[in-house]
Amino acid sequence: DTGVSQNPRHKITKRGQNVTFRCDPISEHNRLYWYRQTLGQGPEFLTYFQNEAQLEKSRLLSDRFSAERPKGSFSTLEIQRTEQGDSAMYLCASSLTGLAPSTQYFGPGTRLLVL
Amino acid sequence: AQSVTQLGSHVSVSEGALVLLRCNYSSSVPPYLFWYVQYPNQGLQLLLKYTSAATLVKGINGFEAEFKKSETSFHLTKPSAHMSDAAEYFCAVSPPDNDMRFGAGTRLTVKP
Numbered sequence: 001d002t003g004v005s006q007n008p009r010h011k012i013t014k015r016g017q018n019v020t021f022r023c024d025p026i027s028e029h030n031r032l033y034w035y036r037q038t039l040g041q042g043p044e045f046l047t048y049f050q051n052e053a054q055l056e057k058s059r060l061l062s063d064r065f066s067a068e069r070p071k072g073s074f075s076t077l078e079i080q081r082t083e084q085g086d087s088a089m090y091l092c093a094s095s096l097t098g099l100a101p102s103t104q105y106f107g108p109g110t111r112l113l114v115l
Numbered sequence: 116a117q118s119v120t121q122l123g124s125h126v127s128v129s130e131g132a133l134v135l136l137r138c139n140y141s142s143s144v145p146p147y148l149f150w151y152v153q154y155p156n157q158g159l160q161l162l163l164k165y166t167s168a169a170t171l172v173k174g175i176n177g178f179e180a181e182f183k184k185s186e187t188s189f190h191l192t193k194p195s196a197h198m199s200d201a202a203e204y205f206c207a208v209s210p211p212d213n214d215m216r217f218g219a220g221t222r223l224t225v226k227p
Contacts, residue, residue, distance in 0.1 A: 004158070033214060035217075040124075040219070040220070041219055041220065042205050042207075042217030042218050042219050042220045043159070043205070043217045044217070045214045045215065045216065048214055056214060091158060091159070093159075101147035101149075101164060101166055101209055102209075103149075103161055103164060104161075104215060105161070106151075106158035106159040106160070107158050108156075108157055108158045109156075109157075109158050111156075
């Protein structure tokens, strides 16, 4: 079963450092989403891609955040100059358009702790 | 803008009792509605989804939800709770083929 995978699963970093997370979607899925989830809250939408095009970005995605999906397959989410407020679970999901509603399948997440 | 509100951040039931998790939505267009479950340190797993085909939707693990347009609700129920149902449950709304908006979640505790 090749579901959505995310690496690393856990990341501890010091404030001011840059971090990069990777998401590998289900292979035939053309849409890929990034969410952030803080303790006791539901996932908050950050951005999504259709193939390699980034179609929407949330206001939550400050200029320190950048996401790419260069070949329309895996995606990376980079956070520059991390702040303690960036500590959260970062979730990736993928879906296939054309089947409304598109069901999003989630990966296990990357838990980030900024010290 | 679409949104969901989950009433009750924590729900506690006894094993074998009815589970009722509440979700109300706000949407300017006919919504698609979802319930997801999240176990500790894991991603979200789809329980069920409303697609307008039927107002009563059956999902996995014995859960079901009923779409009530007049009440703008999509409550999740299960007739008899199991210990394994203890988890965080999220209601979500989506316009057709677009990103989702999640509620804050309801933590379900099941007492023996």
